[in-house]
Amino acid sequence: MPIPFRDIDFRVELPDIPSAMPAAVTEGQCSHERVEAMRTLAAVLDIDDAIEVTLPFGHALAGQAGQVEFFAASGAVRARNIPLLSRFDDERRDWPDVEKVETDEGISYQLGRRTGDRLLGEARELLGRAGLADDGVADVDVVLGRWAMLDEKGRERESGPGRATVRMSYAVEGTPLIGAGAKTNLHYDPVDGRPTLARMFHVHRKVVDVREVRTGGTEEAFSAFLADPFLEEKSGRGGRIVVTAVRAGLLALPADTPQRVAYPALAVEGTVESLKDDRKGGYEVRFGRYVPAASPEALRRAGVAVPTPNDEDAGRSRSR
Amino acid sequence: MARTVGSWWIKDGIDGRRIEAQGFASLLGGLSQFDWTQDHGDSGVVEKDFVTTANWTERSDQVDAIMMSSHGSPNSFSVSDGSVSTSDAVDFGKNDLEVFATHACALLEHTSSNSVGRWIPAFQKLHYMCGFHNSSYSGGGQDSRGWWFAFYGAWAYYTIFGLWDMPLREAWAEANEVVEGSGVQWAYLRATSDSAPTYNERLRGSEPADPTSGRRFLTARGSC
Numbered sequence: 082m083p084i085p086f087r088d089i090d091f092r093v094e095l096p097d098i099p100s101a102m103p104a105a106v107t108e109g110q111c112s113h114e115r116v117e118a119m120r121t122l123a124a125v126l127d128i129d130d131a132i133e134v135t136l137p138f139g140h141a142l143a144g145q146a147g148q149v150e151f152f153a154a155s156g157a158v159r160a161r162n163i164p165l166l167s168r169f170d171d172e173r174r175d176w177p178d179v180e181k182v183e184t185d186e187g188i189s190y191q192l193g194r195r196t197g198d199r200l201l202g203e204a205r206e207l208l209g210r211a212g213l214a215d216d217g218v219a220d221v222d223v224v225l226g227r228w229a230m231l232d233e234k235g236r237e238r239e240s241g242p243g244r245a246t247v248r249m250s251y252a253v254e255g256t257p258l259i260g261a262g263a264k265t266n267l268h269y270d271p272v273d274g275r276p277t278l279a280r281m282f283h284v285h286r287k288v289v290d291v292r293e294v295r296t297g298g299t300e301e302a303f304s305a306f307l308a309d310p311f312l313e314e315k316s317g318r319g320g321r322i323v324v325t326a327v328r329a330g331l332l333a334l335p336a337d338t339p340q341r342v343a344y345p346a347l348a349v350e351g352t353v354e355s356l357k358d359d360r361k362g363g364y365e366v367r368f369g370r371y372v373p374a375a376s377p378e379a380l381r382r383a384g385v386a387v388p389t390p391n392d393e394d395a396g397r398s399r400s401r
Numbered sequence: 402m403a404r405t406v407g408s409w410w411i412k413d414g415i416d417g418r419r420i421e422a423q424g425f426a427s428l429l430g431g432l433s434q435f436d437w438t439q440d441h442g443d444s445g446v447v448e449k450d451f452v453t454t455a456n457w458t459e460r461s462d463q464v465d466a467i468m469m470s471s472h473g474s475p476n477s478f479s480v481s482d483g484s485v486s487t488s489d490a491v492d493f494g495k496n497d498l499e500v501f502a503t504h505a506c507a508l509l510e511h512t513s514s515n516s517v518g519r520w521i522p523a524f525q526k527l528h529y530m531c532g533f534h535n536s537s538y539s540g541g542g543q544d545s546r547g548w549w550f551a552f553y554g555a556w557a558y559y560t561i562f563g564l565w566d567m568p569l570r571e572a573w574a575e576a577n578e579v580v581e582g583s584g585v586q587w588a589y590l591r592a593t594s595d596s597a598p599t600y601n602e603r604l605r606g607s608e609p610a611d612p613t614s615g616r617r618f619l620t621a622r623g624s625c
Binding site: 134136137143144145148159161163166167169170171172185186187188224226227228229230231232233234235236237243244246248250259260261262264266268280282309310311314332334335336337338346348350352353356358359360361364365366367368369370371372 | 414415473474488506507513514518519536540545549564565567579598601617619624625
């Protein structure tokens with residue numbers, strides 16, 4: 082029995098979900114479309130002894146200095162600098178230009194504008210040279226990882242910035258692609274004062290057609306969420322479903338998964354509160370869920386019928 | 402002697418959660434360096450697998466590495482008969498366990514008001530707890546997470562001429578980069594010492610030295 086919409090405790094402003102959204106018909110890039118990208122990345126990483134290796138999910142150019150991988154299901158490309166991944170003794174990274182930022186979670190770190198812009202420029206130049214500078218970029222930013230050292234009592238003794246990541250996200254006709262399968266990450270470590278590529282990952286399938294799919298608006302778009310078996314079960318046992326974040330977009334599946342249609346979906350985060358443990362009292366669990374924002378019937382009517390995520394989890398055939 | 406691995410999973414309506422945990426153990430179990438010796442699902446995932454219980458040897462501590470798929474929060478992760486929390490007597494590694502990896506949301510959240518140090522009492526001889534700083538996702542194709550962790554952690558190294566030689570912390574980051582959106586933050590908490598440094602520890606067939614005295618703890622997180 083689906084949870085009534087009014088029983089959800091929304092502690093976030095709900096997005097205004099239009100009554101119709103696009104659905105993107107997609108195609109992964111073929112191997113030959115990625116040859117130049119793989120060669121370019123292999124050269125950047127100095128993989129001069131590269132051999133071609135068949136992998137369970139595609140193939141790779143591989144050597145002692147690193148690997149460049151191709152994901153056959155989606156056309157994604159991944160590369161890494163193997164020596165750099167073990168070069169440091171711990172998480173510390175000596176960036177020349179770092180600012181401390183006070184956030185709700187405590188102190189965070191970000192690159193100064195000059196270094197951030199430089200990194201962004203290097204990332205764009207590399208993507209352009211590799212033929213991976215795709216259209217449809219929706220957002221670009223540069224973020225720093227964070228590390229902290231704790232004593233035996235758990236007190237934070239020291240903290241600092243980690244690896245820097247240039248992140249790009251994508252959209253189709255202004256609607257964001259959400260999920261794991263539409264992004265570009267370039268991860269850098271500072272070596273002798275210079276940002277050096279440690280890893281990169283690029284997945285962005287070609288959009289070959291766009292259809293319109295009826296969602297029915299905000300409340301109707303939550304139908305699949307309200308019928309989620311885990312949330313139904315917890316709600317039935319007295320759990321309170323609290324939603325803390327909602328994002329609407331087109332779901333791009335992970336790079337290891339063939340995908341014909343990126344359909345309207347919601348990314349919902351929240352907490353189930355007031356759960357009871359017979360011996361210990363109350364506890365809570367958090368959740369993150371992708372759910373379709375359009376019914377199977379609406380997708381069929383738009384000519385883009387796809388399995389539901391749970392069907393896909395149960396029966397999807399992968400490329401590996 | 403081969404190292405041992407295990408899978409613990411609670412489906413909660415999504416079979417991908419089983420696939421996620423078993424994918425890790427089954428891929429490694431196919432290598433001569435590892436044996437898959439523990440597999441427990443749904444009602445078979447019980448509190449006493451993780452919490453020290455009289456006259457009982459926790460099954461989680463009969464393996465070297467675990468992949469677990471259940472729900473969580475900063476202070477607890479769920480099991481079929483309730484939850485395992487930071488106030489429980491969790492002693493990972495008192496027998497064998499070195500790596501505890503979990504999908505559980507926000508288990509390793511680290512903020513100024515709630516330090517991830519709350520999990521330090523669970524480190525007996527445990528080396529790594531791998532998880533997330535914020536919420537991880539289900540329902541959008543995340544079921545291969547464990548397979549990727551095993552692939553980058555050990556399988557590719559042993560199968561392809563030793564070329565994929567990466568630390569397990571990098572394998573955890575790369576696995577999650579495949580299956581999560583970039584708003585999700587992978588995280589880990591590790592114990593280390595001068596005599597048993599763990600920063601560049603690999604997931605390999607030989608037992609690494611345990612950090613037991615003069616320990617320090619480090620947590621890190623990054624964008625998926």
